[in-house]
Amino acid sequence: MIKVGIVGGTGYTGVELLRLLAQHPEVEIEAITSRSESGVGVSELYPNLRGHYDDLVFSPPDPDRLGKCDAVFFATPHGVAHALAAELLERGTRVIDLSADFRLRDAEEWAHWYGQPHGAPALLEQAVYGLPETNREQIREARLIAVPGCYPTAVQLGLLPLLESGLIDTDHVIADCKSGVTGAGRGAKVPSLLAEASESMKAYGASGHRHLPEIRQGLSDAAAGPVGLTFVPHLTPMIRGIHATLYGRLTAEPGDLQTLFESRFAGEPFVDVMPMGSHPETRSVKGANLCRIAVHRPGDSDTVVVLAVIDNLVKGASGQAIHNLNLMFGCDETAGLAAPALMP
Numbered sequence: 001m002i003k004v005g006i007v008g009g010t011g012y013t014g015v016e017l018l019r020l021l022a023q024h025p026e027v028e029i030e031a032i033t034s035r036s037e038s039g040v041g042v043s044e045l046y047p048n049l050r051g052h053y054d055d056l057v058f059s060p061p062d063p064d065r066l067g068k069c070d071a072v073f074f075a076t077p078h079g080v081a082h083a084l085a086a087e088l089l090e091r092g093t094r095v096i097d098l099s100a101d102f103r104l105r106d107a108e109e110w111a112h113w114y115g116q117p118h119g120a121p122a123l124l125e126q127a128v129y130g131l132p133e134t135n136r137e138q139i140r141e142a143r144l145i146a147v148p149g150c151y152p153t154a155v156q157l158g159l160l161p162l163l164e165s166g167l168i169d170t171d172h173v174i175a176d177c178k179s180g181v182t183g184a185g186r187g188a189k190v191p192s193l194l195a196e197a198s199e200s201m202k203a204y205g206a207s208g209h210r211h212l213p214e215i216r217q218g219l220s221d222a223a224a225g226p227v228g229l230t231f232v233p234h235l236t237p238m239i240r241g242i243h244a245t246l247y248g249r250l251t252a253e254p255g256d257l258q259t260l261f262e263s264r265f266a267g268e269p270f271v272d273v274m275p276m277g278s279h280p281e282t283r284s285v286k287g288a289n290l291c292r293i294a295v296h297r298p299g300d301s302d303t304v305v306v307l308a309v310i311d312n313l314v315k316g317a318s319g320q321a322i323h324n325l326n327l328m329f330g331c332d333e334t335a336g337l338a339a340p341a342l343m344p
């Protein structure tokens, strides 16, 4: 069995890790941390887990205990993994970080967008960006994984086929994205209150969101050159889900776009290319580790519109983190991740 620790077990991505790992045949939870709920039983806080982790109790982060694990997930705010990762890696524990701490290759760029100095620049060289659809082989060998952000996962998957094949104008790519409120985490915040978030919708970060440099980094790798991206996120009144509407201007006659997308993701267990002209719904991926994609070419114009949906807590965070664990430890890639979405 693979012994796993979770730092930040009371948050939304932490409890989602627990829910998914309850179905994983090769994982046992060795340690789960919380400072605020220390001493509380996991199934006391999360009754959906009753019968699964009845002896598991939250305790404060303890490097000695975490260092006995084969792998530790960080489901914590930015900066926490910076402080603990080096010690765990030295003890031989592999680190899978769901936060943004190791996603940007440039420490100064990270400091600019996150408003604090990078806490572990020496580790950046060994960090692998955990998007299996682009980095599968590096993930297998990695000791430190930066799990992609939720918006970056949907946007990159939707645009990869077009950028890798050089079919769209790389100066003017547009990503118009919508997120459910769990994207903001479980901590009490006024914008997440029912009366603030329901029956309303708003853009935020239109002049610059911290996911912009992360998405640009991934898209530029795919295009093998700089990509000019406009990224506008929106908060929508749903609990889970990301919906990305992506626009690219064709620079050449693309041939069969549907075949391009289907062949790019052939064999990928967690990407579903729907028939051309479909409209994927966020509810069709709710609870599932899946990105559903559909391609449109309105009126045979020179604009391609790609629609991509994920569950921010699963393919956008905890499910993708477990996919990385499966690759790192040689498990079946779908272990713990095979359940279909919840409908309705």
Ligand SMILES: NC(=O)C1=CN([C@@H]2O[C@H](COP(=O)(O)OP(=O)(O)OC[C@H]3O[C@@H](n4cnc5c(N)ncnc54)[C@H](OP(=O)(O)O)[C@@H]3O)[C@@H](O)[C@H]2O)C=CC1
Pocket (backbone or CB within 6 Å): 007, 008, 009, 010, 011, 012, 013, 014, 033, 034, 035, 036, 037, 061, 074, 075, 076, 077, 078, 080, 098, 099, 100, 148, 149, 150, 182, 183, 184, 185, 186, 187, 312, 313, 316, 317
């Ligand atoms: N929510 C989402 O859709 C997504 C989130 N992410 C990222 O994953 C990470 C976790 O997100 P989410 O689960 O939503 O966050 P939450 O705010 O819901 O939970 C954060 C968790 O971290 C713990 N924590 C907070 N501060 C510290 C600290 N200084 N040291 C140790 N533990 C700490 C908290 O427990 P306690 O305070 O009791 O210790 C809590 O368990 C974040 O970096 C987030 O940006 C990534 C993709 C999607």
Ligand SMILES: CC(=O)N[C@@H](CCC(=O)OP(=O)(O)O)C(=O)O
Pocket (backbone or CB within 6 Å): 098, 099, 100, 148, 149, 150, 151, 179, 180, 181, 182, 183, 184, 185, 233, 235
């Ligand atoms: C709705 C909402 O607030 N979403 C968050 C992004 C989700 C997230 O958790 O971002 P990371 O993947 O980088 O951690 C935000 O805009 O900051």
